[in-house]
């Protein structure tokens with residue numbers, strides 16, 4: 001992994017410039033991932049306080065930036081053994097691993113969506129995402145995942161979204177029963 005010096009401010013500036021241009025998801029992911037790659041390869045870009053689980057919990061979720069253009073940047077920490085079942089995002093997103101690794105299981109929805117509150121998911125792929133790697137969330141197309149930290153130490157990620165997650169109604173899926181439950185992020189640990 002190459003060590004770079006790219007700051008959060010520079011990242012926000014470059015991403016905001018990109019979002020000002022014509023809406024083109026391919027370009028956004030293409031250039032956006034190259035910026036995020038620089039950020040996650042810059043160890044000094046994120047303060048230590050955002051690289052550890054919050055309080056006595058095994059998880060941390062910290063707001064790093066939110067702008068009028070909808071750009072949301074957070075640091076997410078998964079403690080050893082941490083797990084989050086399948087859920088969606090309802091906005092484009094990019095997740096870059098900064099430290100350690102996360103096992104990401106992607107699912108695709110295969111039912112015909114005619115039953116309220118019910119979905120059938122099929123496992124699509126399992127990826128161990130490592131430092132410097134980025135995974136993309138594409139609304140409606142490829143955005144349902146489960147996260148597991150199968151290692152014995154914390155994993156640090158930077159998440160970038162095109163919409164504030166606070167109050168955004170999303171879905172989580174029960175693989176056994178097919179039940180869909182709605183949820184929304186209420187707050188982050190630092191605000």
Ligand SMILES: [Fe+2]
Nearest residue numbers: 087088089145
């Ligand atoms: Fe997620």
